[in-house]
Amino acid sequence: MMNCFIIQGKNGLVLVDTGVPGSSRKIFEEINNHGFSPSDIRLIVVTHGHMDHFGSVGEINRELKVPVLAHQLDTPFYEKGEANVATMKPTVLWAHLFKRLVKGIKTRSFTPDIIMDQEEYDLNEWVTGAKIIHTPGHTAGSISVVLPNKEAIIMDMMSSGVGLGGIMLHSRVKHPAFHDDLSLLKQSFDKILAYDLDVFYLGHGKPVSRQQVLKYVDKYLKSY
Numbered sequence: 001m002m003n004c005f006i007i008q009g010k011n012g013l014v015l016v017d018t019g020v021p022g023s024s025r026k027i028f029e030e031i032n033n034h035g036f037s038p039s040d041i042r043l044i045v046v047t048h049g050h051m052d053h054f055g056s057v058g059e060i061n062r063e064l065k066v067p068v069l070a071h072q073l074d075t076p077f078y079e080k081g082e083a084n085v086a087t088m089k090p091t092v093l094w095a096h097l098f099k100r101l102v103k104g105i106k107t108r109s110f111t112p113d114i115i116m117d118q119e120e121y122d123l124n125e126w127v128t129g130a131k132i133i134h135t136p137g138h139t140a141g142s143i144s145v146v147l148p149n150k151e152a153i154i155m156d157m158m159s160s161g162v163g164l165g166g167i168m169l170h171s172r173v174k175h176p177a178f179h180d181d182l183s184l185l186k187q188s189f190d191k192i193l194a195y196d197l198d199v200f201y202l203g204h205g206k207p208v209s210r211q212q213v214l215k216y217v218d219k220y221l222k223s224y
Contacts, residue, residue, distance in 0.1 A: 002052045003203050005153055006031060007145070009127040012042035016145060016153050017203065018056035021107040024063070027056065041066055043126050046112065047155040048142040049074030049084035050178070051105055053203065058108025067113040069121070071134060074141025081109035087139040087180035095177040116143065135192060137185025138176070144192060151199040154192060157185065158216045160205030173216040176204055186224040189217050 004027055007014040013036060018027065028038045041064055046054045048071075057068060058081070070078060077084040088099045114121075116132060123130040129148030136142050138156045145153040159176040179185060192200075193213065201207045208216075 001204060003155075003201070003205075005201060006034070006036070006041075007127055007130070007147070008036075009042065009130075011126075012040045014043045014045060014123070014126050015041050015060075016045045017047055017053045017155065018044065018060055020052050021055040021059070021105070023056040024060045027060070038064060043123075044068045045132065045143070045145060046070040046074075046078065047144070047153070047203070048139040049077035050088070050139065050156070051083040051102055051107065053155065054078055055107045058110045061110060062108070068110060069114040069116065069132065070112040071141035071143050072115050072117040073136070074139055075112055075115055079109055079111050081107045084139050084141075088178040089180055090177065091175035091179055092177060098177060133191060135188035137179060137181050137183075137188045139180050140184075142188070144188075146192075146195055146197070150197050151201065152192060152195070152197050153201045155201075155203035157188060157192070158202065158208075158213065158220075160202055160208050160212070171212070173208060173212050173219070175220060182221060183224045186217070186221040189213070189221065193217075 002019050004019055005016040031038050046057060074084055083102055085103050090096050119134050121132040123132060131146050132143050133146055135144045135157060156176045159174050161172060198210055199207050200213055
């Protein structure tokens, strides 16, 4: 299971990540199911350069033609339409095989319209009180969305549940299949936890509480 998110903003929706290639129809269906229309999307935020997160940006934007925001450090992979395989350092044994399977996959390439090269980016134009923060570690160009309601979308900084995609036992916290730099990841958690946040939305698994995030950091990153 791979999660994408929509944020209801001032004048429309912000779509955060787009799943694997070929996900546009499913995403559009879910948007319709929530009482909106795909044409309500005003911005696409891409959190990092792994194929299961940016795989459908190109096909979605062929139809919608809305601005895309991403970090500079992962932009070369969006422009190639290839996953940032160098950052896919397995945290579990099965991920070695998965890495080989996805290595040759390509998708429709794109160049972000808004290329973030700073530590924070104000999203106030689209969502009042929201911001993007640079949270490297999973990849060098990973970013997270901090919302004004004490919630954040941190995608693959961590995972929850059991099985590929965290489909059950949602109270369990764990590494995602890959991380690039655990020392940088620990610094990014220090950064995100400096905000007064209660709920954290993930790329794989159900949302977690602040207590669960602290448990993950203590279990996996304490020595960094």
